[in-house]
Amino acid sequence: GNSVTQMEGPVTLSEEAFLTINCTYTATGYPSLFWYVQYPGEGLQLLLKATKADDKGSNKGFEATYRKETTSFHLEKGSVQVSDSAVYFCALSEGGGYQKVTFGTGTKLQVIP
Amino acid sequence: NAGVMQNPRHLVRRRGQEARLRCSPMKGHSHVYWYRQLPEEGLKFMVYLQKENIIDESGMPKERFSAEFPKEGPSILRIQQVVRGDSAAYFCASSPTENQPQHFGDGTRLSIL
Numbered sequence: 001g002n003s004v005t006q007m008e009g010p011v012t013l014s015e016e017a018f019l020t021i022n023c024t025y026t027a028t029g030y031p032s033l034f035w036y037v038q039y040p041g042e043g044l045q046l047l048l049k050a051t052k053a054d055d056k057g058s059n060k061g062f063e064a065t066y067r068k069e070t071t072s073f074h075l076e077k078g079s080v081q082v083s084d085s086a087v088y089f090c091a092l093s094e095g096g097g098y099q100k101v102t103f104g105t106g107t108k109l110q111v112i113p
Numbered sequence: 114n115a116g117v118m119q120n121p122r123h124l125v126r127r128r129g130q131e132a133r134l135r136c137s138p139m140k141g142h143s144h145v146y147w148y149r150q151l152p153e154e155g156l157k158f159m160v161y162l163q164k165e166n167i168i169d170e171s172g173m174p175k176e177r178f179s180a181e182f183p184k185e186g187p188s189i190l191r192i193q194q195v196v197r198g199d200s201a202a203y204f205c206a207s208s209p210t211e212n213q214p215q216h217f218g219d220g221t222r223l224s225i226l
Contacts, residue, residue, distance in 0.1 A: 004155075034214070036217075041219070042219050042220075043117070043119075043204055043217035043218045043219040043220050044156070044204065044206075044217040045217070046214050046215075046216075049214065089155060089156070100146075100158055100161065100169065101146075101156075101158065101215065102158070103148075103155035103156045103157075104155050105153070105154055105155040106154075106155050
């Protein structure tokens with residue numbers, strides 16, 4: 001079956017530091033890949049997505065590249081802000097039908113001033 | 114344009130009672146998905162519904178849990194005879210078509226005493 005593995009948190013960074021959150025996946029086909037962000041007490045918001053190999057998703061300074069050869073979709077940001085503190089979920093869905101999304105366990109990011 | 118609305122935000126039940134969770138999808142969205150998030154875990158797919166139809170309930174426990182999405186009104190996730198292990202955050206998502214990204218509500222946090 002499908003699965004998503006992401007690095008455990010919490011990740012604590014100082015403001016303006018570089019962020020990497022690792023994510024690898026296992027899928028039987030050619031999935032679409034997503035990063036969702038969850039702020040405290042809220043639901044998940046789609047942060048970015050990539051639908052095929054070598055695609056780069058980007059939004060709000062975050063980016064991630066779909067690497068089929070390493071089955072990875074690592075999230076990066078060059079300079080984090082305190083407002084980026086949240087839980088980040090890597091996820092995938094199989095193509096060709098409805099999006100039954102498989103989520104990773106989430107990585108909590110804490111950015112300190 | 115209102116997002117996905119879930120209510121209540123918090124629900125407390127005693128063991129053996131029934132819990133009803135409601136989800137109103139975004140306007141124009143006819144596809145609804147329910148997920149469960151246990152503490153410190155990622156979201157797990159439970160059920161996918163279109164108007165009046167259950168399309169995939171492979172993630173939902175066979176007993177005590179049921180879901181519906183009537184022609185009029187919100188989608189309902191119903192848990193009968195709740196047990197402590199049902200304590201979790203339950204998220205609803207909706208999409209306009211089956212192949213478009215899901216938009217999430219803020220969740221219902223269910224606590225069983």
